[in-house]
Amino acid sequence: MIDLHVHLIGHRDRKVNEENVRSFLGRAQEKQLCQIGFSDHDIYWEDLNFNLIREVASEYPELQVRIGMEIDYREEEKDLISKRINAYPFDYLIGSVHQLGGWLFDFPEEEAAHRMRDSDELYRQYFSAVEKAASSGLFDIIGHFDLIKIFKIRPRTDVRKLAERALEAVKDHHLVLEINTNGRYKPVQEFYPELKLIELIHQMEIPFTLGSDAHESHVVGRDLAEVCELLRTVGIKNIQGFQMRERQSFSI
Numbered sequence: 001m002i003d004l005h006v007h008l009i010g011h012r013d014r015k016v017n018e019e020n021v022r023s024f025l026g027r028a029q030e031k032q033l034c035q036i037g038f039s040d041h042d043i044y045w046e047d048l049n050f051n052l053i054r055e056v057a058s059e060y061p062e063l064q065v066r067i068g069m070e071i072d073y074r075e076e077e078k079d080l081i082s083k084r085i086n087a088y089p090f091d092y093l094i095g096s097v098h099q100l101g102g103w104l105f106d107f108p109e110e111e112a113a114h115r116m117r118d119s120d121e122l123y124r125q126y127f128s129a130v131e132k133a134a135s136s137g138l139f140d141i142i143g144h145f146d147l148i149k150i151f152k153i154r155p156r157t158d159v160r161k162l163a164e165r166a167l168e169a170v171k172d173h174h175l176v177l178e179i180n181t182n183g184r185y186k187p188v189q190e191f192y193p194e195l196k197l198i199e200l201i202h203q204m205e206i207p208f209t210l211g212s213d214a215h216e217s218h219v220v221g222r223d224l225a226e227v228c229e230l231l232r233t234v235g236i237k238n239i240q241g242f243q244m245r246e247r248q249s250f251s252i
């Protein structure tokens, strides 16, 4: 099992030091992961410390430790993002949409603003931003694909229809989608993406990866064994890890 969505410093709640890296890797070992990837938010660029992570990782020879980043995709910053990405030896990059026109829509206090909007319009706007992220050519993985459902507000139109073009962009650009278990702990109380999207994504032959979106070490690997079982029932046999931006397939 693998977990590629892990925030070593959370929301800058702690420093990148040996003790913290060890607490995450120790947890990964307890959960019997074979690969863990750190993917801190791109607003914390200056906290990146490849050497320190690699040094501590050498104490865990059975664990493949990868370093990526979760990038909040804003189209107007595409060139800047591209420049930064190329300056570091990342194993993989997650492209995520957390904001729409500057509106940070996934903060807990934003639920009322969601309810004031037309649900279909909200989903259309969100998936159009995801489509742009997928088409940017910058990423390997699209994070929490249906994050817009966070407050359990459903669109009137079938979500598969609303997500169609974003999924086509994911497929055309050879990206991987993650099953992100953190949604279970948000008002929507289900994984990202939901089952009917997982089934459609599988039909489209888009590969999957796994992420807990842990912002603390005890969350590493959370619910991922259950996800593997779910994926097997859908007929999915492999998930994708990464090394130096190349995929590595793991059977589940």
Ligand SMILES: [Zn+2]
Pocket (backbone or CB within 6 Å): 070, 096, 098, 143, 144
């Ligand atoms: Zn995210």
Ligand SMILES: [Zn+2]
Pocket (backbone or CB within 6 Å): 005, 007, 070, 213
């Ligand atoms: Zn995240």
